[in-house]
Amino acid sequence: MNIRQRLVISLLMLMTVANVTFAQTSATQQTSSTQQSQTQQTPPNPQTEQQKGFMMFPDDANRILPYQLIYELKPGETVHDTLVLQNKDNFINKLFIYAVDNKGTDGKYDLKNSDEANTNKLVGTWVALPATTVALQPLETQIMPINITVPQDTPLGDYVGGIALEKRVPAKDYANVIIASRVTVKVNIKVTDNPQKVPKFSDLDYKLQQLYLPLSIWIFIIGILYYLGAQKREKHAKKHHGQKH
Amino acid sequence: MRYKKQLFIGTVLALSLNLLCSGVALGESDQSTVNVDRVGSLSFFAIPSNFDFGTITTPGARTPEFSDPTVVSSNLPIGKRLTVEDTRGAGGFTVTLSANDNFLDGGTNTILISNTAPNDNLRIVTSPFLPGISGTTTNGVIYETGFSGPSTVNALVNTLTNDFSQESTFTNVSNNILDTSTPVVVLDGTLTLASGDGRVGLMTTGTSSMLYIPAFQGAGQYTTTLTWTLSDSTT
Numbered sequence: 001m002n003i004r005q006r007l008v009i010s011l012l013m014l015m016t017v018a019n020v021t022f023a024q025t026s027a028t029q030q031t032s033s034t035q036q037s038q039t040q041q042t043p044p045n046p047q048t049e050q051q052k053g054f055m056m057f058p059d060d061a062n063r064i065l066p067y068q069l070i071y072e073l074k075p076g077e078t079v080h081d082t083l084v085l086q087n088k089d090n091f092i093n094k095l096f097i098y099a100v101d102n103k104g105t106d107g108k109y110d111l112k113n114s115d116e117a118n119t120n121k122l123v124g125t126w127v128a129l130p131a132t133t134v135a136l137q138p139l140e141t142q143i144m145p146i147n148i149t150v151p152q153d154t155p156l157g158d159y160v161g162g163i164a165l166e167k168r169v170p171a172k173d174y175a176n177v178i179i180a181s182r183v184t185v186k187v188n189i190k191v192t193d194n195p196q197k198v199p200k201f202s203d204l205d206y207k208l209q210q211l212y213l214p215l216s217i218w219i220f221i222i223g224i225l226y227y228l229g230a231q232k233r234e235k236h237a238k239k240h241h242g243q244k245h
Numbered sequence: 246m247r248y249k250k251q252l253f254i255g256t257v258l259a260l261s262l263n264l265l266c267s268g269v270a271l272g273e274s275d276q277s278t279v280n281v282d283r284v285g286s287l288s289f290f291a292i293p294s295n296f297d298f299g300t301i302t303t304p305g306a307r308t309p310e311f312s313d314p315t316v317v318s319s320n321l322p323i324g325k326r327l328t329v330e331d332t333r334g335a336g337g338f339t340v341t342l343s344a345n346d347n348f349l350d351g352g353t354n355t356i357l358i359s360n361t362a363p364n365d366n367l368r369i370v371t372s373p374f375l376p377g378i379s380g381t382t383t384n385g386v387i388y389e390t391g392f393s394g395p396s397t398v399n400a401l402v403n404t405l406t407n408d409f410s411q412e413s414t415f416t417n418v419s420n421n422i423l424d425t426s427t428p429v430v431v432l433d434g435t436l437t438l439a440s441g442d443g444r445v446g447l448m449t450t451g452t453s454s455m456l457y458i459p460a461f462q463g464a465g466q467y468t469t470t471l472t473w474t475l476s477d478s479t480t
Binding site for chain 1 (some may be wrong): 254286287288289290291292293294295296297298312330333335336339341343345346348426427428438454456467468469470471472473474475476477478479
């Protein structure tokens with residue numbers, strides 16, 4: 001077997017392994033895409049439409065906990081990021097958005113309510129949002145930038161807070177309990193003198209995934225053709241060798 | 246040479262199997278338009294409507310009032326439905342309920358809310374007794390038709406009865422007393438990311454509440470705000 005044959009075999013083996021790997025990393029995206037297409041195909045009917053809600057998640061997801069924000073920052077450092085806000089309803093949703101401290105103890109994630117002050121001057125005050133309210137049009141997606149600045153005098157350590165997107169149902173008919181509902185994105189910040197880069201699902205991954213199928217088909221076809229060619233050449237060589245004898 | 250040939254043929258076959266047999270990688274060609282909803286979504290599909298305990302005369306003793314006093318052996322109103330939609334296929338979630346404040350009447354009167362006696366006045370329960378929801382019920386949570394993934398969400402304030410006019414329905418459940426500082430965990434669906442067994446679909450439960458009116462409580466129109474919080478809970 002010559003060097004070219006070895007190269008082709010190596011490539012094919014690599015592609016086979018990569019096939020499985022890419023399939024695993026993209027399993028969650030398949031379901032989300034299905035959901036998105038279903039949402040877009042639903043004909044709007046505000047009169048009878050069931051409430052479907054709203055959601056918020058990191059735009060550039062990290063690989064550790066993709067549904068949360070994770071940073072390693074130095075005291076005094078600022079990071080810029082973006083959140084995705086989506087309205088799944090066929091009507092306008094007027095929502096409140098705010099950053100808030102965690103009040104949970106022993107590692108619990110219990111965010112303060114909207115009317116509780118961020119008296120601890122922690123993550124709730126470190127996050128700067130461009131607005132306190134947002135009106136999402138039917139089925140609209142908005143990208144909201146966020147800036148997170150760790151104060152210069154912050155002691156090193158791990159800090160937790162959150163960003164909440166909240167809907168408040170106005171009181172009517174003398175109801176005794178008014179309902180607010182919110183979805184949150186947890187913000188985990190490690191304040192350290194030696195911050196490490198948090199791995200993200202960068203755009204390169206998606207481009208590679210999109211390129212993977214045509215690339216693997218081409219290599220597959222080339223591999224088959226090369227194999228058939230090699231077989232033919234080998235038979236030809238054997239025949240030629242036999243004739244000589 | 247023979248061994249290398251076999252290896253070569255095996256590799257080609259493995260790759261062709263991957264490509265031709267409904268491989269998930271093939272499915273990725275359908276994802277090329279996905280540019281926002283990269284990691285699926287987690288949202289409230291339905292939130293219970295405002296609770297109303299009605300109008301009562303100032304009692305001479307601590308008296309329970311119910312948000313659904315007419316539901317004694319049937320389903321809760323569909324408006325009391327709490328539904329979480331998770332399409333991420335990975336990671337877990339929790340739903341908590343917290344009281345923003347005590348019941349206030351706009352003046353000086355207050356009905357205190359605390360998870361310790363004697364102010365343990367507001368309680369919530371969940372129940373799968375809801376009309377028209379098709380699916381499989383496990384531990385008080387209805388996994389609606391089409392759901393896939395582990396049915397391991399704990400409804401931590403779940404009641405097994407469907408009589409929401411009885412005090413015992415609310416007092417026989419643990420950790421269901423509303424407080425202004427500590428939220429009640431209503432649904433706990435925590436999962437590990439590494440397990441790779443996330444959920445896709447709708448998870449539903451019904452909700453009902455009870456409020457104790459303290460003895461000789463001053464007359465007034467009392468209100469408070471309860472906040473439902475849905476958060477990722479992935480370890």
